[in-house]
Amino acid sequence: MKKAMIIGAAGFVGNYLIQYLSEECGMEVSATKLPHEKIENRNAHIYDLDILDKEAIVSLLFEIRPDYIFHLAAQSSVGIAWKNPCLTIDVNIKGSVNVMDAVRELFYRPRVLLIGSGEEYGHIKENETPIGEDNRVRPGNIYAATKACQNMIGNIYAQAYDMQLMMVRAFNHIGPTQAPIFVVADFCRQVAEIEQGMREPVIYVGNLEAKRDFTDVRDVVRAYTLLIEKGAAGETYNVGSGHAIAIRDILNRIISLSESDITVKRDENKFRPVDVPIIEADITKVRELTGWEPRITLEQTIQETLDYWRENIKRGTV
Numbered sequence: 369m370k371k372a373m374i375i376g377a378a379g380f381v382g383n384y385l386i387q388y389l390s391e392e393c394g395m396e397v398s399a400t401k402l403p404h405e406k407i408e409n410r411n412a413h414i415y416d417l418d419i420l421d422k423e424a425i426v427s428l429l430f431e432i433r434p435d436y437i438f439h440l441a442a443q444s445s446v447g448i449a450w451k452n453p454c455l456t457i458d459v460n461i462k463g464s465v466n467v468m469d470a471v472r473e474l475f476y477r478p479r480v481l482l483i484g485s486g487e488e489y490g491h492i493k494e495n496e497t498p499i500g501e502d503n504r505v506r507p508g509n510i511y512a513a514t515k516a517c518q519n520m521i522g523n524i525y526a527q528a529y530d531m532q533l534m535m536v537r538a539f540n541h542i543g544p545t546q547a548p549i550f551v552v553a554d555f556c557r558q559v560a561e562i563e564q565g566m567r568e569p570v571i572y573v574g575n576l577e578a579k580r581d582f583t584d585v586r587d588v589v590r591a592y593t594l595l596i597e598k599g600a601a602g603e604t605y606n607v608g609s610g611h612a613i614a615i616r617d618i619l620n621r622i623i624s625l626s627e628s629d630i631t632v633k634r635d636e637n638k639f640r641p642v643d644v645p646i647i648e649a650d651i652t653k654v655r656e657l658t659g660w661e662p663r664i665t666l667e668q669t670i671q672e673t674l675d676y677w678r679e680n681i682k683r684g685t686v
Contacts, residue, residue, distance in 0.1 A: 369395065370393075370396070371396045371398070371434040371436070372393075372397050372437075372438065373398045373399070373400070373429075374389075374400065374412070375419065375425075375439045375440060375467060377399035378402065378406065379440060379444070380543075380546045381585060382399060382407065383407070383409055384543070384586060384588075387409070388590060388593060398412060398415060399414055399415070400415045403416045403418075420459070420462060422466040422469060422470055430474070436481075437478050438481050439483060441463060443455055443460055444511070446509050446512075460517075464522075468533065472525070477532050479533075479534070480533045480596075481535075482518060482522045482533065486608060488512050488515050489537070490505060490507045490512055491508050497646060497648050498651075499606075499648060501604045508643070509641075518535075519535050530601075533601055534600065534604075536592065536595060537606050537649075539581040539649045540583070541584070542673065543672065543673060544675075553677070557681070559626050564682060566681070569630050570630070572633055574615075576619060578643055579645065579646040580615065580647055581613075583607065584663075598657055605654045605657070610649055618670070625671060
């Protein structure tokens with residue numbers, strides 16, 4: 369039985385990845401979290417780990433000896449990165465280097481997947497859409513800059529130390545259980561609260577004109593698994609839907625699923641200091657290597673995300 373280790377599994381993607389690796393792939397899964405975090409999943413062995421402590425990473429890797437390592441641990445909110453750049457740099461760059469260096473000390477070569485972001489491409493020119501992995505990166509925010517740095521260092525480690533290390537640039541992934549600091553979950557939560565009479569029938573929004581590439585999280589973890597098995601060392605792969613959609617269209621679709629009469633108002637606090645107009649993935653590389661294609665439609669993901677918030681707000685569990 370193959371062993372998989374997910375570093376930073378307490379977040380949105382981690383639980384879905386645990387489920388997929390254990391139930392669909394039949395792997396023995398170990399998952400790490402920070403001491404204050406919770407992972408309520410019986411399909412994984414759970415460990416506390418701070419990636420800023422390299423020796424702790426080394427010790428845990430020698431104990432578990434995983435075949436596959438998924439490095440998900442990150443400060444992944446663009447908004448929080450603007451407010452706390454030092455934390456973002458520490459976790460996303462220093463923490464990632466600690467993971468890579470710990471793997472380098474092992475007596476064998478596990479396959480490692482570093483999770484980056486489509487935000488790394490930054491300010492995409494009109495003739496660059498959809499954007500491929502070889503395109504120049506022009507990070508437009510602090511979070512994106514840290515992920516671009518992780519990607520470059522990962523490539524160097526793969527070549528210099530002969531490590532089986534691959535990089536992903538994941539575009540916006542969405543689905544049930546995602547935190548409302550992200551746009552689709554935020555809109556769905558607001559609609560669900562309006563339907564329950566918990567707030568006035570107004571949704572507060574930031575920039576609705578930005579276009580983003582959205583993929584269901586369940587499709588994303590399937591892509592991660594295929595890439596850690598089949599990806600080439602030192603290579604970067606886009607994971608996205610291949611189609612950008614305006615945030616305004618996402619909002620309109622969510623509102624259309626509600627019978628409430630909802631007004632939309634701007635909230636200046638939801639606007640970023642700098643925002644990239646469009647981010648859209650070229651997924652040819654991952655498709656040709658693995659045969660992966662997104663299976664879950666945007667309409668299904670939105671409906672299931674809204675239903676998740678409706679159910680949990682009604683129960684008072686969120």
